[in-house]
Amino acid sequence: MFFGQYEHNIDAKGRLTIPASFREQAPEGIYLTEGFDSNLIAYPKQHFEQIANNLSELSITDPETRALRRLIFSNAAMLTYDTAGRILIPAFLRATGQINDTCMIIGIGDSFEIWSVELWSLEAQSHNDPQKNSNRWAAINISARGN
Amino acid sequence: MFFGQYEHNIDAKGRLTIPASFREQAPEGIYLTEGFDSNLIAYPKQHFEQIANNLSELSITDPETRALRRLIFSNAAMLTYDTAGRILIPAFLRATGQINDTCMIIGIGDSFEIWSVELWSLEAQSHNDPQKNSNRWAAINISARGN
DNA sequence: CAAATAGTGTCAAAGAGTGTCAGAAAGTGT
DNA sequence: ACACTTTCTGACACTCTTTGACACTATTTG
Numbered sequence: 001m002f003f004g005q006y007e008h009n010i011d012a013k014g015r016l017t018i019p020a021s022f023r024e025q026a027p028e029g030i031y032l033t034e035g036f037d038s039n040l041i042a043y044p045k046q047h048f049e050q051i052a053n054n055l056s057e058l059s060i061t062d063p064e065t066r067a068l069r070r071l072i073f074s075n076a077a078m079l080t081y082d083t084a085g086r087i088l089i090p091a092f093l094r095a096t097g098q099i100n101d102t103c104m105i106i107g108i109g110d111s112f113e114i115w116s117v118e119l120w121s122l123e124a125q126s127h128n129d130p131q132k133n134s135n136r137w138a139a140i141n142i143s144a145r146g147n
Numbered sequence: 148m149f150f151g152q153y154e155h156n157i158d159a160k161g162r163l164t165i166p167a168s169f170r171e172q173a174p175e176g177i178y179l180t181e182g183f184d185s186n187l188i189a190y191p192k193q194h195f196e197q198i199a200n201n202l203s204e205l206s207i208t209d210p211e212t213r214a215l216r217r218l219i220f221s222n223a224a225m226l227t228y229d230t231a232g233r234i235l236i237p238a239f240l241r242a243t244g245q246i247n248d249t250c251m252i253i254g255i256g257d258s259f260e261i262w263s264v265e266l267w268s269l270e271a272q273s274h275n276d277p278q279k280n281s282n283r284w285a286a287i288n289i290s291a292r293g294n
Numbered sequence: 295c296a297a298a299t300a301g302t303g304t305c306a307a308a309g310a311g312t313g314t315c316a317g318a319a320a321g322t323g324t
Numbered sequence: 325a326c327a328c329t330t331t332c333t334g335a336c337a338c339t340c341t342t343t344g345a346c347a348c349t350a351t352t353t354g
Contacts, residue, residue: 003223005221009342011344012345015302020340088302107220108220127214127217136214136218137215158333158335161310162312166332230313231315231333233312235311
């Protein structure tokens with residue numbers, strides 16, 4: 001499981017050090033793709049392939065499905081670590097994530113996200129709305145009973 | 148069950164000794180997350196993993212689901228004890244809990260909390276205010292009998 | 295083919311994290 | 325009250341991780 005948050009620097013060539021604890025959990029490298037909120041999502045190899053399978057089973061006749069497939073596949077990259085534990089983020093992904101020299105790496109369970117510092121601080125602020133949060137927690141509490 | 152309160156010191160590296168009696172009840176380590184009152188909540192492994200599993204089953208295409216996952220996982224850490232029974236509290240959690248060199252460890256039944264000394268003393272004072280207390284919990288139904 | 299650009303490997307220094315140990319303090323039993 | 329055990333703490337030494345710098349290779353472009 002991916003937990004916690006890290007602030008890491010990106011070097012002049014666009015390389016980003018992945019936290020050592022994250023590398024252990026995705027030793028073969030990661031698939032990096034565009035997220036839904038101007039961020040990037042990193043999946044361990046196996047996990048992405050599961051999602052890819054699920055997507056491929058959806059009907060090709062539905063326009064929204066086709067758009068979702070394009071979003072995910074066309075913006076995806078399979079990345080491995082160099083000898084120092086870094087990945088090279090392709091330029092087009094750096095652009096979509098508005099990522100320059102510093103970024104946040106955010107664990108979200110079975111995957112992790114990469115955010116620009118600015119956008120993440122906005123996102124984190126939005127997590128502080130007590131009313132919204134109680135609704136969110138309510139949703140999870142219901143499903144926590146489920147079994 | 149976690150009971151009682153302890154005042155423990157945090158060393159220069161951010162390590163905190165967990166009371167031996169608490170360690171016995173969470174021998175595999177704890178999950179530490181942000182609480183609702185500028186404090187930290189520690190769950191034994193099993194309890195938190197139940198929540199994490201349920202979260203992972205929700206679809207990432209729902210914005211509220213994404214927010215909830217970020218809220219919970221990004222502020223969480225899986226921590227194990229070193230050979231002296233200490234955990235290393237990540238810097239971002241020390242910041243949210245306003246914890247520096249001394250903190251309170253508070254048992255609250257199936258989990259325990261970590262507070263800065265200052266915030267805890269405010270919280271504790273509010274428990275001792277007779278005026279507040281007379282009606283404060285009137286709506287909460289507790290009896291020694293089962294439900 | 296040469297030049298510019300993009301990508302990769304290596305290294306050392308700073309900083310963060312971890313292990314160990316001994317003494318102080320607290321708790322326990324006789 | 326005393327001896328004994330356990331627990332917590334601070335100090336120190338050590339390891340691991342991240343980062344920036346530099347050198348080198350590969351690729352693209354004119």
